[in-house]
Amino acid sequence: MMDLVWLTLPQVIANGLLQGSAIALGAIGLTLTYSILRFANFTHGETISWGGYFTLTALAALTPWIGGIGKWGGLTFGWGLVVALGVGVVGASLLALALDRLLFATLRRHGSAITLVIASFGASLALRNLIVFVYGPESVQFTRELVIADRWLGGLVRVTPDQLAVLGLSAALAVGLTVFLRFTTTGRAMRATAENPALAQITGIDTAHVVRTVWVLGAVLATLAGVFIGITAQLRPELGFDLLLPLFAAAILGGIGSVPGAMLGGLIVGLAESAAVEYLHAGYRNAVGFLVLIAILVIRPTGLFAARG
Amino acid sequence: MLALQGLVAGYEPGLPIVRGASLQVADREILTLLGPNGAGKSTLVKAIAGLVPITAGQVHLSGRDITGLGAHRLARAGLGFVPQTENVFTTLSIAENLALAGFFLPSHHQRRRVAAMYALFPDLAERRHTDAGRLSGGQRQMLAIARALIPEPRVVMLDEPSAGLSPKLVQVVFQKLVEIRAQGVTLVIVEQNAKAALAIADRGIVLVEGAPRFVGPAQDLASNPEVARLYLGRRETA
Numbered sequence: 001m002m003d004l005v006w007l008t009l010p011q012v013i014a015n016g017l018l019q020g021s022a023i024a025l026g027a028i029g030l031t032l033t034y035s036i037l038r039f040a041n042f043t044h045g046e047t048i049s050w051g052g053y054f055t056l057t058a059l060a061a062l063t064p065w066i067g068g069i070g071k072w073g074g075l076t077f078g079w080g081l082v083v084a085l086g087v088g089v090v091g092a093s094l095l096a097l098a099l100d101r102l103l104f105a106t107l108r109r110h111g112s113a114i115t116l117v118i119a120s121f122g123a124s125l126a127l128r129n130l131i132v133f134v135y136g137p138e139s140v141q142f143t144r145e146l147v148i149a150d151r152w153l154g155g156l157v158r159v160t161p162d163q164l165a166v167l168g169l170s171a172a173l174a175v176g177l178t179v180f181l182r183f184t185t186t187g188r189a190m191r192a193t194a195e196n197p198a199l200a201q202i203t204g205i206d207t208a209h210v211v212r213t214v215w216v217l218g219a220v221l222a223t224l225a226g227v228f229i230g231i232t233a234q235l236r237p238e239l240g241f242d243l244l245l246p247l248f249a250a251a252i253l254g255g256i257g258s259v260p261g262a263m264l265g266g267l268i269v270g271l272a273e274s275a276a277v278e279y280l281h282a283g284y285r286n287a288v289g290f291l292v293l294i295a296i297l298v299i300r301p302t303g304l305f306a307a308r309g
Numbered sequence: 310m311l312a313l314q315g316l317v318a319g320y321e322p323g324l325p326i327v328r329g330a331s332l333q334v335a336d337r338e339i340l341t342l343l344g345p346n347g348a349g350k351s352t353l354v355k356a357i358a359g360l361v362p363i364t365a366g367q368v369h370l371s372g373r374d375i376t377g378l379g380a381h382r383l384a385r386a387g388l389g390f391v392p393q394t395e396n397v398f399t400t401l402s403i404a405e406n407l408a409l410a411g412f413f414l415p416s417h418h419q420r421r422r423v424a425a426m427y428a429l430f431p432d433l434a435e436r437r438h439t440d441a442g443r444l445s446g447g448q449r450q451m452l453a454i455a456r457a458l459i460p461e462p463r464v465v466m467l468d469e470p471s472a473g474l475s476p477k478l479v480q481v482v483f484q485k486l487v488e489i490r491a492q493g494v495t496l497v498i499v500e501q502n503a504k505a506a507l508a509i510a511d512r513g514i515v516l517v518e519g520a521p522r523f524v525g526p527a528q529d530l531a532s533n534p535e536v537a538r539l540y541l542g543r544r545e546t547a
């Protein structure tokens with residue numbers, strides 16, 4: 001039995017990191033919107049789905065010009081996907097900005113925090129059903145091309161080039177975003193607005209602009225998460241909804257407001273899911289996010305990296 | 310320099326806290342705003358700073374109408390504000406606080422201003438990479454003042470800069486304020502500590518129920534027994 005665990009562990013870790021990186025990208029967006037807007041935004045899961053579907057639609061619509069998804073080396077995608085992703089990012093950003101403008105901005109002025117949360121839950125339901133209405137209930141894939149997994153560690157781990165690319169890109173994004181928040185004026189303005197919006201305004205920061213920037217940034221990360229999942233697995237209408245629990249678990253585990261925390265939280269939740277699927281039963285996957293969430297709330301409610309101050 | 314005409318402001322519609330405040334602040338003047346708790350002193354300066362809605366009246370800065378301009382525009386228009394509490398970004402270092410305070414300036418100008426603030430407050434220079442949340446009360450107040458001064462404002466309003474400081478530190482802070490005025494900045498200081506404030510001020514205003522009740526030269530207010538008895542806070546009545 002122990003031998004079996006050791007032999008399967010490398011693959012479990014690889015699967016966990018892959019799932020975890022998608023969770024991490026989503027959780028970073030969730031933690032950013034929370035820290036600036038101060039409410040749990042349930043529509044973030046739907047932004048992940050819509051980002052993926054927008055990209056897929058752009059790919060189909062633009063095929064006469066871009067000639068399809070493209071092909072880079074052993075990957076199943078190339079320039080075509082990059083162009084479509086650009087369109088998907090714009091679509092998801094406009095969706096997020098429209099939600100803020102039409103729904104959340106009004107409620108921020110007149111409602112309480114709980115009204116915002118309930119409104120975001122309602123909006124997410126509507127957005128999910130809209131996906132079923134527009135794209136149908138079946139899952140869809142970016143490409144039908146079959147990929148051969150490369151064997152690593154003497155055959156103990158099988159990963160596709162797509163999966164490796166997605167892992168690398170996610171890591172690069174997380175590092176880039178951390179640097180952006182730490183060292184750029186926009187990043188500092190975002191941290192300042194998160195801590196104290198009134199003081200940020202006095203300091204000359206247009207906090208309404210910061211809020212829009214955060215929505216766009218969250219939508220960009222969400223679209224990337226959606227497309228990464230679409231490439232390495234598939235798109236389903238419930239994709240975003242099923243991700244909500246792991247996303248919140250990761251964001252809270254990492255300490256709400258902390259980008260490195262959300263990244264690490266995402267990886268931990270991904271690894272825990274992967275271990276549960278391998279060693280318990282595939283049906284336990286969704287329970288894992290819930291267990292992690294309960295555990296962290298009981299043991300350390302501020303998370304691993306509580307935002308300073 | 311700064312002029313208010315019949316200013317009415319409050320947090321909720323139909324519930325004015327500032328009720329028809331008119332006053333003029335001269336160039337390079339130190340004006341102190343006194344009054345009992347709940348008189349509306351903080352609300353008045355917050356309304357001028359764009360943080361509380363103004364429902365009637367006007368605010369002019371250097372002759373320009375800045376009524377309802379929006380808090381984030383006022384920093385660039387030459388008005389600085391140091392709130393009483395939460396007046397620095399605790400999760401940012403001293404250097405980051407100061408850099409952010411001048412983010413809209415050309416970068417060489419911004420660096421020159423940050424250097425000027427380190428010269429004015431040497432304590433801050435020594436600890437520039439410390440998170441502002443870890444500073445002592447006095448250092449924090451210095452940083453809050455430095456933050457407001459970075460964009461070279463014409464007028465700076467300070468809400469109770471002496472609150473929570475030891476008497477010795479109060480003297481240090483007020484001495485800095487005198488230095489800052491000497492550099493050409495007009496100051497409006499809200500204070501509970503009337504004695505210390507009137508000692509450095511040119512003029513004082515006693516605000517009662519949202520409107521100025523007494524206005525006059527600082528010495529006159531300091532020696533006016535009625536003002537002292539009624540409105541200068543607990544220190545004098547105790």
Ligand SMILES: Nc1ncnc2c1ncn2[C@@H]1O[C@H](COP(=O)(O)OP(=O)(O)OP(=O)(O)O)[C@@H](O)[C@H]1O
Binds near residue numbers: 320353
């Ligand atoms: N954020 C707020 N929302 C609603 N009402 C407020 C708010 N802040 C202050 N008030 C009310 O406005 C009135 C004036 O308060 P303000 O803080 O301006 O007085 P103050 O003169 O600064 O008093 P203090 O000397 O205690 O600082 C008070 O009745 C207070 O309850």
Ligand SMILES: [Mg+2]
Binds near residue numbers: 351393468
């Ligand atoms: Mg006050």
